[in-house]
Amino acid sequence: MTLKYDTLILGAGPAGIYLGLTLAKKGVSVIILEQESREKVGLKMDQFHMDAYTFEEFDIIPPPTPGTDEYITKFDITNHYSPTGKIIQKMNWPVIAMRFPFFIQRLIKIAERDGVRLEFSSRFKNGIYDKKKLVGIVVDKNNEEYEYFGRIIVDASGTNAILRRSLPDDYGVETFNIEDNEKMYVIQRVIRWLKPDETHPGTDSKSNTWMYYKNWIAPHFKPNANIFGNGQPGGFKNAEKANKIFLENISFPPYDILEEHRAKTVYRRSPYSLVGDGFFCIGDSACMTKPFNGEGISLSWTVANIATEIFIEALKSPEYISKNKLWDINVRYYKDIxxxxxxxxxxxxxxxxxxxxxxxxxxxxxxxxxxxxxxxxxxxxxxxxxxxxxxxxxxxxxxxxxxxxxxxxxxxxxxxxxxxxxxxxxxxxxxxxxxxxxxxxxxxxxxxxxxxxxxxxxxxx
Structure with a gap:
């Protein structure tokens, strides 16, 4: 089975879906291939935060609606505590707390409504090259191989960066692995306070962060419950060890752990070039994370808007889309944000x-x-x-x-x-x-x- 599109995107995360959506709105034919089944997309993480301003800036994605499964709360204050917990530096910045699985499923519906084709349970096997230039990929779906071709092929596959890492060494894009010490390993616990009437750091109106330990408490939708998260580089064992040290230093009243979710985010420089012949990488596969808070969605959407403009121009010509025609993505991104x-x-x-x-x-x-x-x-x-x-x-x-x-x-x-x-x-x-x-x-x-x-x-x- 052989299918050809203007743009082929590997990965149905926030970066890949948003890029596909912006392109489809401009009349570009787009397919997104995702290795997980439709039902499992987004299940690795439960709760996450985004700047409230994100939905004003990227208005093709409406903000989550209060009262839905996706929406938890909006808060304006984040308290940053010193290592002893005695000093507070208060940040005034509006943040929306949401549930990631419902957010992703909503993005998928918006993308499909606007003409993006999504194929799930499609595991990347290898790239297809014509005269040493990338023209397509092979995926395994239910133990059958399928070939997909695209004029521009995008790696939005996350921290595994499976397409970028598979490129030839001389393709002009770095193929490095993202090592364990270049990732933040995040453990997110949903906790319920056993004595909710006693003083505790949980709240439904703000977030509390302990920078030294890389721990935080955030609102949750369940009664008498909060998100209790922490992250550390190097692996989940480091995160577990750090959380133990945190609780030895910062007093918490008793609680139960209702759920636990684990995820990773990138903490290293991006490839020096995001583009190659017929190729572009975005999101975690391109190490796009804001180093001060670990958030990468709004950053990737900013880059997606740049890429959309340049893709549209490049696709006007019937010629093969070389990295020269995509180069301005590098220029506009790296010279600014x-x-x-x-x-x-x-x-x-x-x-x-x-x-x-x-x-x-x-x-x-x-x-x-x-x-x-x-x-x-x-x-x-x-x-x-x-x-x-x-x-x-x-x-x-x-x-x-x-x-x-x-x-x-x-x-x-x-x-x-x-x-x-x-x-x-x-x-x-x-x-x-x-x-x-x-x-x-x-x-x-x-x-x-x-x-x-x-x-x-x-x-x-």
């Missing part, structure tokens, strides 16, 4: 990896871990630190050193990575519009990334 997020990715780990005592001091002084900083990152995708604030920050670092609340090594590392972060941002803002200058750009950019720390498991008590 991609540059900001790359800078944050280089800067945040060194702050997040500070000791318990040092992070407590940063919370106390409102440096990096302040309500203003959290709001700026959500609103602008960057830390806004002008010269005056930078000087004040250095003085706070020095005072911390003198009072033995901050180590010389940490000060040196933070100032070093602020400098590297700024260089990385400027480098991405000069992403080459001329494809012939790309290899040279990669070489010099790789030198900037080489010393950058990764998020690590560092809890001891």
């Amino acid at each position: 991609g540059a900001k997020l790359a800078a944050l990715l280089a800067q945040i780990p060194v702050a997040a990896n500070t000791s318990k005592k040092e992070m407590e001091y940063l919370f106390k002084k409102g440096v990096i871990f302040s309500g203003r900083d959290f709001e700026d990152m959500n609103k602008f995708n960057e830390l806004r630190i002008g010269l005056g604030r930078f000087i004040k920050m250095v003085l706070i670092f020095l005072w911390g050193l003198l009072t033995r609340q901050f180590s010389r090594k940490t000060i040196s590392s933070m100032l070093k990575y602020m400098k590297i972060s700024n260089k990385i941002r400027k480098k991405y803002e000069k992403f080459p519009e001329n494809i012939n200058e790309f290899n040279e750009w990669v070489q010099s950019t790789e030198e900037l990334w080489s010393p950058v720390e990764k998020m690590k498991f560092s809890l001891n008590n």
Whole structure:
């Protein structure tokens, strides 16, 4: 069986579905192939959060309706607690809490209504190449092989990145695996308070986060219940260990665990190029995650809108769609929001990896871990630190050193990575519009990334 489409998308997650939907609305023929059955799509995670502004910006997807299975609540306040729990930095930012399985199923219905074809239980086997150029893929469906062809083929398969990783080494797109220490392993527990009348951190009107431990409490729709989540790089065992340490340090009243869900999110730089001949990658397969909160849906939708414009133009010609015709996706993304997020990715780990005592001091002084900083990152995708604030920050670092609340090594590392972060941002803002200058750009950019720390498991008590 052979089928051909303008655009073939591998993966029916939020990134792939939204891209398919935007293209179909422009008259492009789209098929999305998903390895899970229709009924199982989206079941790995129950609850998730999205900025309320997302549905205003990407208005082809209506917001969830209160009173439906999908909608949980909307809250405006997130309290960020210091490691001891004694200091709170409050972030004012509207967030909608939703149930992921119902959200995905709604997206599928919207996409099908607007002309996207979706095929489920379709497991990727290999790419199809004509004269070393990608033209299609082979999938296994119920132990039968099917060939699908597309003028542009998109990997939206998630952290496995099964199509991107299968590309030839000389295809112009990096084929790296996303390693365990480049993923956040998230455990999400639905807990019920056994003594709900006693004081506890749960609430239906805000979210509470403990940055040092990477734990959080969020609203849930069941009575006397909350989401109690945490994440750590390296594996679920690290997340379990970290949660145990958290509960040894932060007092919680008794609770039962009603449900548990596990998922992964990417925490590493994106491939230097998102496009190859007849190829594009998006979402987790392209490591598109906001490093300050782990959210990648709105980011992927931003890139999908860019890609849609460029796809439409490229599809006007009957010629094979080479990477040259898709190159502007790289240019427009990396020169703008991609540059900001790359800078944050280089800067945040060194702050997040500070000791318990040092992070407590940063919370106390409102440096990096302040309500203003959290709001700026959500609103602008960057830390806004002008010269005056930078000087004040250095003085706070020095005072911390003198009072033995901050180590010389940490000060040196933070100032070093602020400098590297700024260089990385400027480098991405000069992403080459001329494809012939790309290899040279990669070489010099790789030198900037080489010393950058990764998020690590560092809890001891």
